[in-house]
Amino acid sequence: MIYKVGKFNVELSGNVVDIFSKFKQVKHKIHESGGILLGQVKENYVYISKATPPSRHDTSSRFNFIRDCNIAQIIVDYEFYNNNGHLIYLGEWHTHPENIPMPSSQDIMMIKEQFSNNKLNEKYILLIIIGITSTYLGMFNGKILIEGESRNKSL
Numbered sequence: 001m002i003y004k005v006g007k008f009n010v011e012l013s014g015n016v017v018d019i020f021s022k023f024k025q026v027k028h029k030i031h032e033s034g035g036i037l038l039g040q041v042k043e044n045y046v047y048i049s050k051a052t053p054p055s056r057h058d059t060s061s062r063f064n065f066i067r068d069c070n071i072a073q074i075i076v077d078y079e080f081y082n083n084n085g086h087l088i089y090l091g092e093w094h095t096h097p098e099n100i101p102m103p104s105s106q107d108i109m110m111i112k113e114q115f116s117n118n119k120l121n122e123k124y125i126l127l128i129i130i131g132i133t134s135t136y137l138g139m140f141n142g143k144i145l146i147e148g149e150s151r152n153k154s155l
Contacts, residue, residue, distance in 0.1 A: 034094025
């Protein structure tokens with residue numbers, strides 16, 4: 001799956017798409033799920049090779065997801081050091097129980113906090129929201145959240 005976001009091409013690996021598909025909220029009792037995005041960047045090409053599944057330490061409900069930041073940091077550090085600095089933290093993903101997901105005010109606040117509070121390797125952070133029939137991808141650059149356009153069929 002490839003998205004165009006401003007001057008960037010963002011590609012999701014098959015493994016990432018599989019994780020997203022596994023946690024879609026297709027039934028009414030399924031809670032929101034989420035995790036972090038890891039990958040590589042070369043100039044204007046962003047390759048997301050890993051999306052972590054939810055941890056048992058996360059908090060979730062049908063309409064809410066809060067990722068455990070301590071567990072996420074352990075994963076980010078592990079992947080960075082065990083891949084010689086080539087696998088970096090790129091952003092956040094989570095599900096919404098709606099067909100066409102859009103970021104809520106809470107989502108926007110969260111991605112702004114992640115951008116401000118984390119040491120980032122890039123000048124942006126990604127936000128992916130998995131809906132039932134489509135996927136939202138946005139890139140926050142510290143000022144605005146730029147919405148991506150899919151170049152493929154939705155997940």
